[in-house]
Amino acid sequence: MHPQARRRFQRAVTATALAGCLLAACADGSTTSSDEAPEPTGDGELSGTLEIATTSERGLDLFIGPFEEEAGVSIDGTYAEAGALNEQLRIQITSGTAPDLFRAAPGTASPSAVLTLADEGAVMDLSDQDWAQHVPESFAPLQERDGATYAFPTYGQAMLVFYNRTVFEDAGVEPPTTWSEFIEVCDALAATGTVPLALGLADNYVLQFLPFALAATLVDGAEGDFYERLAAGETSFAESAGWRETFEKFFGLIEDGYTTPDPLGMPSDPAMQAVGSGEAAMVVMPSAASPVLAGFMAGGEEEMGIFALPATDRPDDTHIPFTPDYLVVNADASNADAALAFLDYIAEPERTSAWAEETGAIPALTNAEPVDNELNNTVRPYLEGERTAPFANHVWPSGEVANALMTTGQQVVEGSKTIDDLLAAMDQAYQESTS
């Protein structure tokens, strides 16, 4: 090769290698965050822009303007539906471009959930923040790792029974407080030709709602240390009397004809519409979906009643699933001081309540001012009596256990699998997630 041509070739090879290294660095699977969360500067001087990404501007917009004015910080908000936001954040976290403050799911249920990110060192330890002392103890499995708290609970939602008051009045029934009463109510409603319980399992996530509502009492309430023993390998879903009873009661309701006929063919929205129109009487769902149901009712919110699903014949045993939504601070936040100051600002008792009221939710911090509406009045006794449990999937090690529940659960409804198969599938998914 001619010397000049050789030099050109060498330069080209060097440039290509350098470009390759740069590209490889961009695509490296590791996060750019440090192992230890950086300390905020805490110099009290706030400036610049605070980047926030969450699911909705609703509620948050109450505070953005006043905070910008008070703190001298400009807020740049990004809003997207939870699933899309999770995917987007996962990519941003991996590539080191995540916003300063962002929404995270509880526990380890998704790749961008609080504890998944805490384990990676991608979010800041918030234990020393003033508001941290007001986080309910029941949230610990969802946001704490080795005693440190990694997330700010914005507001909570509960899994409850929502019913059509007119249908209940016409059938002459009252909200039940025990499982036997619940079955009696179902019988009375069925006798009037009404579908007692709307169930739209064509959207497979709906298959989690009723079991979670029952398991709060039968598993979290009756077998309080089940998840610790499960994590320690001392028990399994198959060995849990609570989970077995949960599924026997859930699938029993379908077999006994108390639910929407052909629930596997019915999507979630038409099932809710049936409650709104009075064709069905009740639906079990997270409280966050209640505004949608109220929209289907002729009498709006006034016509919609709420009660906790009993799972035993002892009313005091009843627990409800209650889970918060979270904001976390990026460990590599470019404006960490502003992010922490914003959390301090919205943690004021009247502000957490205002946010919950605006979003039709339940304040998550214990010092929040009580919100006076039916949802909050229904949930408050359970919060005060510490009879709440996280949504079950939020304490599972990954989304794969929930997938096993949804997939095999549909097959149980169809009759091609049994409850034993379902429990075994959940155990297998749990093992695979933790191995």
Add this chain to the structure above:
Amino acid sequence: MTVELARRGIGLRRSPVRGSTGGRRGRLHLVPQWFLIPALIFYGVVVLYPSISGAYYSFTDWKGGAAASWTGLENFQRLIEDEAAVASLRNTLLIAITLTLVQTFLGLLLALALNTAIRSRNLLRTLFFAPMMLPPIITGLLWQYIYVPGGPLDTVLSTLGLSGLSQSWLGDSDIALWSIIGSVIWHHVGMSMVIYLAGLQRIPEELYEAAALDGAGAVRRFWSVTRPLLGQATTIATALTMTASLKLFDQVFVMTGGGPGVSTQTLSLIMYKEAFVYGNYGYGSAIALILTMIVAFIVYLQMSVTRRGEVEA
């Protein structure tokens, strides 16, 4: 000036003595290739590099966060043993074969019917093509509503006195996949029709006249004139349908989410769930790699077969 240089460069390249030219003429000879560099860099960064990275990650346990570890063929082993993945592969192939055969055949029938002199042909062509203008997510939601128990489809059947045919369209494992295939055919058959219409309009009328003079009837004219001359259209229609159906995602995601159980799960759907819902990016990449290889192999095979039947008018 640039254009002129490029043009001259091309001219030089065609010169029989280009190998012996040097200096300015040699540099001019390279000008067209320089213009390709930005596009090549863009292609490399946007297509080649992610594709190679994806192939690499399919041999790792990357979960999106911590650094990936090389796991060899473990993901592919898991794929073979994963009941849901095997069901997804079976469903994907069933969807691809059925859609390719039925949609292409229906598209041909529609094209033949609407390539005649009937007065409403333009309106009908528009009507049959119109669903193609809708996003797949929207058609998925629309058909989910149509298939609701006691919904529009059951009502129509009942009105026609055919209520015995009512089914749990999306709730029965034996039927749900076919219900989805039906909705996809409704959505895409217009595309096959348009491809065949274009093919039909390229066939010279004289060939039909000559065949008629030779005493060929309608069936004979179709078999001996239309069919062979539609070879290119068939290649295009089947290749597009096959590729799209092997990647089918939106309608399945919206209408059943892969259920009941795993009865409508497809490779695209399971790849999405593994990567973006469970964070198993390594395993998701392995599924993507397998899907890519299946698409490439089947489309190559199918095009080899259909191209043999192509005849120029």
